[in-house]
Amino acid sequence: MRALVLGGAGAVCKEATRDLALTSDFEEIIVADGNPAAVEGLLAEIGDRRLKPHSFDADDYDAMLRLFPQFQLVVNGLPFRYDVIVNRACVEAGVNGLDLSSLDEQFGLHEAASAKGMIFVPGVGATPGVTNMMVAKAAEQLDRLDTVEVAFAAFRSLAPAPGLLTTTLWEFDPEEEARQQVVFEDGAWTYSPPLSGGKRFRFHDLIGEQAAYYVPHDEAYTLPRSRLPASGRAGGCSIAIATNIRRRRNGGANRPTTRMWDCRSRSARR
């Protein structure tokens, strides 16, 4: 069996490539990326002969259609503007796949994918991804699930890669239309402006207690449709991102790293 990893040498997806090399039985794992130097460096670092480089242009849809049928699994680690394109190409080629990020439009391909007898799972990362599964696990253990709140934080910079910076700016853009669909409660969406819904959450000890605020996020779209919470009564799903992790130890000095306020003002100036 062969796996294809798109953007597999990028700042985020290289960990998926590493994981496939460590834990999978694929006979060949093709790392397709627009940055050949990054692929070469990663492959040398991992040192697994099953990993092979492939020069790839994510804007060439016909090339995807020619490439995908050669694989049993496509892993998409490209920035989220390619989510729908890659998902559509997988459906057209009839190849199973998954995506580290997720866009609502991808679920519009559900019927076509079902007809092909294939599966494509968008949003398989930490959040969305592990967070969705935490909710599924909680639902298994509870008699009734009324309200879900998802909060996430990171002890690294919020945007270590250009793709993630785009996502972060989008999440805090006050003019973003998705802000109309931030919280799903009692069967309806409510608008939430950037930095609204502030609430303190206790995260892992490495991060501690942090204030978190609503952002548009994939869990809020899929969990209610998956009937999590199952009850229409008090059905709420609020998503938050910690914003005041601004300092970390660096050579003994506290230096500011990522400031969400900067993101907001940049976004507002567009």
Added chain:
Amino acid sequence: MIARGEVKGHGVLPPERAFPVAPFFQALADRGITVEETVEEFSA
């Protein structure tokens, strides 16, 4: 899990509808990713 046939559904599915819960968290644990769980009980 998809390649090994451990994911049974068809279509475009979100993680919570695609992956079986226990094997998913076992796969995380196998990779050293732990999930802390806290349960607080409230009386009605």
